[in-house]
Amino acid sequence: MASNVSPLPKAGPPASAAAVPALAVQDVALYFGGLRALDGVTFSAAQGSVTSVIGPNGAGKTSLFNTISGFYKANTGSIRFFGDSVDRLHAPDRAKLGMARTFQNIALFRGMTVLDNIKLGRHAHMETSLLDALWYFGRARREEMELRREIEERIIDFLEIDHIRNAPVAALSYGLQKRVELARALAMKPRILMLDEPVAGMNREETEDMARFILDVKEEWGVTILMVEHDMGMVMDISDHVVVLNFGQVIAQGEPREISNNPEVIAAYLGSGDVGDLRARVQQGRGRREVA
Numbered sequence: 511m512a513s514n515v516s517p518l519p520k521a522g523p524p525a526s527a528a529a530v531p532a533l534a535v536q537d538v539a540l541y542f543g544g545l546r547a548l549d550g551v552t553f554s555a556a557q558g559s560v561t562s563v564i565g566p567n568g569a570g571k572t573s574l575f576n577t578i579s580g581f582y583k584a585n586t587g588s589i590r591f592f593g594d595s596v597d598r599l600h601a602p603d604r605a606k607l608g609m610a611r612t613f614q615n616i617a618l619f620r621g622m623t624v625l626d627n628i629k630l631g632r633h634a635h636m637e638t639s640l641l642d643a644l645w646y647f648g649r650a651r652r653e654e655m656e657l658r659r660e661i662e663e664r665i666i667d668f669l670e671i672d673h674i675r676n677a678p679v680a681a682l683s684y685g686l687q688k689r690v691e692l693a694r695a696l697a698m699k700p701r702i703l704m705l706d707e708p709v710a711g712m713n714r715e716e717t718e719d720m721a722r723f724i725l726d727v728k729e730e731w732g733v734t735i736l737m738v739e740h741d742m743g744m745v746m747d748i749s750d751h752v753v754v755l756n757f758g759q760v761i762a763q764g765e766p767r768e769i770s771n772n773p774e775v776i777a778a779y780l781g782s783g784d785v786g787d788l789r790a791r792v793q794q795g796r797g798r799r800e801v802a
């Protein structure tokens with residue numbers, strides 16, 4: 511990818527700290543009345559990895575994302591973020607710690623420009639008290655504004671969206687809107703990026719572009735990725751670790767190759783629209799990691 515701006519400095523962990531997972535979900539349950547949307551879910555996402563959560567419709571993937579990011583409060587269990595419990599924190603405080611997410615349906619301000627949407631991403635870190643505002647009024651605030659501008663420019667360059675920076679979001683193709691959503695999430699300076707169906711509704715070319723950007727975010731920026739995605743080809747190609755949910759429970763987890771050959775996983779997908787895709791992957795018996 512052409513880039514004459516260096517990537518953001520990695521918040522790279524010292525070797526000893528890398529053993530602490532970016533995210534550790536332990537025995538999490540979430541009930542809606544009598545329905546167990548999540549039931550004893552346990553898995554972790556290693557620092558600097560792409561971890562994907564898959565499962566048939568209604569398996570609990572979105573509920574899991576909402577619980578991790580703090581929109582829902584788990585009935586039982588715990589969630590640790592880089593070793594620290596976030597169980598008592600609400601969604602905005604988890605976002606401030608560096609949990610950024612995109613949504614299944616694009617959640618951008620369609621009448622606003624690309625740049626203004628990206629600028630909104632930084633609000634996760636903005637302080638609002640009067641004292642803070644006064645303190646920030648001087649040099650520190652100017653310096654911070656410059657840093658933020660620099661970050662925005664790096665993101666725009668990195669995601670190759672310079673040509674549309676002043677375009678209203680509503681005028682963009684679906685694939686570009688998804689890329690702007692990714693840009694806004696990056697502006698939050700995330701330590702973990704949670705992507706809810708990042709390539710849903712995309713054509714093949716847009717999907718490949720998005721897959722490349724996700725890998726670049728991981729590799730060049732050192733950001734951990736947690737992704738929910740139905741596109742099995744994309745999941746198997748770019749994931750380091752795959753977690754399979756069915757009826758709110760983890761039925762399998764492991765490397766993509768193990769998962770796509772797991773009979774329980776294939777059985778879970780029978781009758782779902784995704785089974786053809788999964789079967790194709792199994793028959794194909796190869797992924798990018800094997801080609802490389």
Ligand SMILES: Nc1ncnc2c1ncn2[C@@H]1O[C@H](COP(=O)(O)OP(=O)(O)OP(=O)(O)O)[C@@H](O)[C@H]1O
Binds near residue numbers: 545546547569570571
């Ligand atoms: N707010 C809610 N109130 C009641 N039930 C809910 C709520 N949200 C989800 N559910 C139920 O919880 C279960 C898990 O739903 P969830 O949306 O998490 O699944 P999913 O794996 O994300 O599905 P999809 O792939 O279709 O998006 C489903 O049975 C769903 O009907």
